[in-house]
Amino acid sequence: MSEQDNTRPWTPGVAPVAVVMISLNEAHNMEAVLANLEGWAQEVFLVDSHSADDTVDIALRHGVHVVQRRFRGFGDQWNFALRELPITAPWTMKLDPDERLSDELKRNLADAMRRGEADGFTMQRRLWFMGRPLPVRNDILRVWKSGRCRFSDVLVNEHPLVEGTIAHVAGDIEHHDSPDLEHWLHKQNKYTTAEALAFVQGATVNVPRKLLGSKEGRRAWLKLHFFKIPFRYLLVFLYYIVFKGVWRAGKVGLIWARLRADVYRYREYKIIEMGITGRRPGNVRFGIGRADARVPQFD
Template structure:
């Protein structure tokens, strides 16, 4: 019996990750579609080795790339699972998927997976990083990519969703073992987030999800994001880092974890705030010319 779901994975120079990902889903015997944005390493050779279909599309940002993927991959199954190349399916999640039957999920449109995130080989267990629920599986005709975002890719599913708390995906970007890669990537991400926040400052906060503290994981994230925008710049990275380190016990993630929380919660968020001020100054100078 063929699986009632297909996988889509985005790639760009993912030779370190793609084989690991493909091996983790091979037992499921589900169709896999790779949407590549111009890999120059062995990524495409690995894809051919596993016999998956590859579609090329120029990369602009993650939400737009996922939007293209969902609209252009020839999905023939009622469900689709959208994962990143640096993620793998764990045995407990694989058990859920091996036993998955569409008829058992009538009235359900989306399923959240629980993610375990790793940095330099260490599981980041604290600081708000676990449990961490991501909407990764949904009905193909129902879910879509939230293109109002510029950096964070998020899928939106109208209707009822459920959470598989023991359905883990492991996420470890091995390229980030070199800190220069992490810094370069997040420098680019800070550009996108700064641009997005300036737009929302001028146009008002908009979200594809209803902000709700007691809602679904995505609605809860939208609630926090809405209130994050109201916090004073430069103070909020300090507040966020303190929250993660003290109140969410990030201090117990050890030296590697503390470095991760500092980079994520303070350095990266401070960069965003600095770039917001730069963008606002550029706009003010342009309007006075």
């Protein structure tokens, strides 16, 4: 690892935890997420996948320990982070740059880690979309005793595998899902490509695919059999509208539910495309390149 060029070191906070993030072009989130962690986290680490924006500059300015590594998959990147980062805090927390910890969660997590009554902790994550909270929450495992966790070695949709007992802590992680719809669509396009590729390659999920099994096992079973379900996209839309109750968020909720159904549709279409063409998607370059000195240039 290279020596850090920080302008100042991270000031240890009150919670005995190392917060670890991975990033690619997250400058739009870095100031807010680091402000959210200041005074709370003992250590903050970032594994950056060679961002083209100011992600690394902002992180270093705040005293974050930053390393860079080529991205090969989410499970691979997280296992590298847990294996190679010089974590000294007794607890480790996985956090995404677009997530924020509520004050209630900070207090409860700090207390739970000091008591040490479990080896890992789950909490609720609440989704925000278009700047508004949605009534969509899910339990996620994000904190564990340092050295007690590894991640499922998958391309996308990785999950932590923690040794020992798990307890729940009250309080929300707010998931601010993209600054605008253009960013959201770009991100979902990348995720659905990765999911389709993993499906075609027959990537393992490290859990038994059982409808009556664990949460990860149910999700894996549903993804495997989803294409056989009649009216599946309508059912996805209705699931979010009725069962998850996003109708309570008004127009924003309706838009989000429709887009979530579309994400499932895009994944299926990409799987079909790869089966027809035999080619992996995503090899086309986008954006503006450099001027070519071999040809005349005009303003």
